[in-house]
Amino acid sequence: MSKFVQLTELDEDEIQAVYEWVDEIPLSRPKRNITRDFADGAMVAEIIKQYHPKLVEIHNYPLAHSNQQKTNNWNILNTKVFKKLGFQISRNDIEQVINCAPQSIERVLKLVKQKVEEYVESKGEEQRIEEKPMPMQKKGGKVAEIKSTPQANSALKEKEQVIQELKETIEIMESKINKLEQLVKLKDSKIQILTNKLNAAGIT
Known part of the structure; x- marks a missing residue:
């Protein structure tokens, strides 16, 4: 807690x-x-x-x-x-x-x-536990021992981190695109206002 x-x-x-x-x-x-x-x-x-x-x-x-x-x-x-x-x-x-x-x-x-x-220390303890032999699984009528290797665990964690970073990058880019779209709309609006004023003044 x-x-x-x-x-x-x-x-x-x-x-x-x-x-x-x-x-x-x-x-x-x-x-x-x-x-x-x-x-x-x-x-x-x-x-x-x-x-x-x-x-x-x-x-x-x-x-x-x-x-x-x-x-x-x-x-x-x-x-x-x-x-x-x-x-x-x-x-x-x-x-x-x-x-x-x-x-x-x-x-x-x-x-x-x-x-x-x-x-980090607690994750190290978890990894040491993960590296211990996993429950036995039958394979072809024989009992085989499945092991989780540090390399496999590390590769999986790296992939998960890359995916998370890509998601965050996409979110940031989408936010920037939305802001740019708002700026374009604002500029278009200002141009239209100026055009209307010029037209009203008889300037072409």
């Missing part, structure tokens, strides 16, 4: 460890000022997706400048992602991150780092 976690102050070594961890992860935007760059939650979502692809849909976390959209992003992270990882952060902690309070994002990232590492 998830619960609000009390975030604690970090010492210099802990902060540096967070920075080094974040630097190892490929992100869509350059990291210039971690307090501002991570204030909208979008890059936190990207980090978690690196470890748990099925848990995060990137299009749910748009780049945000207003506090309202930033809050929306963090609320989605809190209820749909953090909760499934077994924790949630308080409204006060979210407000501190959005307002770029000192150490606020570092404390959240340290917790996220801990939780995703626990997740």
Whole structure:
């Protein structure tokens, strides 16, 4: 069961460890000022997706400048992602991150780092279980032992990740197409208005 976690102050070594961890992860935007760059939650979502692809849909976390959209992003992270990882952060902690309070994002990232590492470790345990011989199955009157190999499991997971990424790409492209169509309609409307004005003024 998830619960609000009390975030604690970090010492210099802990902060540096967070920075080094974040630097190892490929992100869509350059990291210039971690307090501002991570204030909208979008890059936190990207980090978690690196470890748990099925848990995060990137299009749910748009780049945000207003506090309202930033809050929306963090609320989605809190209820749909953090909760499934077994924790949630308080409204006060979210407000501190959005307002770029000192150490606020570092404390959240340290917790996220801990939780995703626990997740990776648990998946490693699951994989070791999967690699054990599966139940016996009769084949041609003989009993055969079926084994699930790490290679097969890895290939399947990679295919699932590719499919998910393609779906997200399609959704992003469809959104862009819709916006372009709206812009074209708007321009057509403006052209028609100007044409009507020219006609009314007797200019051809």
